[in-house]
Amino acid sequence: MAAVDVLLPTYNRRESLLTTLAGLAGQSFSDLRVVVADQSTEPAEDSPVARAMERVIRARGGSVEWHHRETLLGIAEQRDFLLNKATAPYVLYLDDDIFMEPWVLERLVRTLEAEACGFVGAFPAGLTFAGDVRPEQQVVEPWEGPVRPEVVEPGTPEWERWNLHRAANVYHAAGGLRDGEIVRYKVAWVAACILYDREKLLEVGGFSFWESLPRYPRGEEILVQNLLMRRYGGCAILPSGTYSNQVETTVAAPGGTVDEDGDALKLLPEMVARYAPPAT
Template structure:
């Protein structure tokens, strides 16, 4: 198996079913799906809609693993648990509230193989903002030549790249440039959320998410920290067109007072 798709989930049976349904249509098929559920008072993976999709995925020949992983110790620990289950050379961390175009997994796998970098992301688009055009947030820096290591820190011009991933900015950029999956471009990022493929060995080399032990259960920014570490050593990027859409549900991480990437002793 070349790719393990790792899905952390919490109390979202319908959204999870939609996300899994997107995997059925992927043109790339050599993947395993590993789900880690941290819902305390119910079993959303046992819902009819999720089980129906899992049956079809299994019929397509995909191996499925489902773990009930409690107690909740925070999203970084949840991601580390999923990483510990992985055996494939690449892992795709996929949030449980996305819709993927059929080309997404193949596109980011091709990109990470081409660049031999730490990660490649496909940032999500919020189509409820399709009429909210923000030219001031649509600056994009394409990679010319191979993706190289770089250091991206808060309060630097590079940090401002995060604005490109707001709202429907990526959609507007790719529409304006007339991009299609055949015309894939790699661009520089501060970080990418929700749909990110990692080189498994490189992710483990920077410690993965083991820093969860130094965080309270309620935190965010775990992927930001991991990706900054990977960029510094191996480089990282995202691809456009994106092909990933956000279901735009309320976050399940309500308390965001502690940002993993803001803790100075991690740098």
């Protein structure tokens, strides 16, 4: 059994997926199993380059498992499918448009081991915004001492932490760090590259709520991370070492929209009551 299962949903973004696989092939932490849930019209595993990256991952001690899935039920269902395939103590949910520097997974694992929290994220920078410096959005709240449980409600000042995860803000915010320095910071949520403690994720229900959402949902990871923060805490790291390919999304409805009732946060009150009730 691998130490980390990399759970990678993909849909019709073969070129972008190849850069993601290349980043995984070069990770210094190689005790991993990559599980790809592919809903593409043409299976990505048929690509000679994808097969080449698979051979590199295997040669360095990892493994790759492909699942071609024709039925489209939405990204929350894809995440649930992948979690049901996982067996490792840690699972990395990785989007199919992310390139990782070689040290990223190792630092995520070491941080999660040290903090014993619910998740640790590495939010990707969009380097088309490298020249767009936004100091007002680069507020970093470091964790002083260990990561602790916290309640972050929508509409509160803490919710505005999400602004750090826009454009190239994380790239700019990390600019003054010393070589090798890692900052653990407080989040509202993290997208695209998140390492979870699998057992803790299952304890808050994982993504089993997907059937309560329409075909084109949003916020499914925001929901589970909010629950995990309430029970175990969560954080992200700077520098993140991850970069977005900034390609067009394939998880939204045609035209880039989502169903009006597709926001997973509508489930937050009932999920809190079920999985993370306030301490009495």
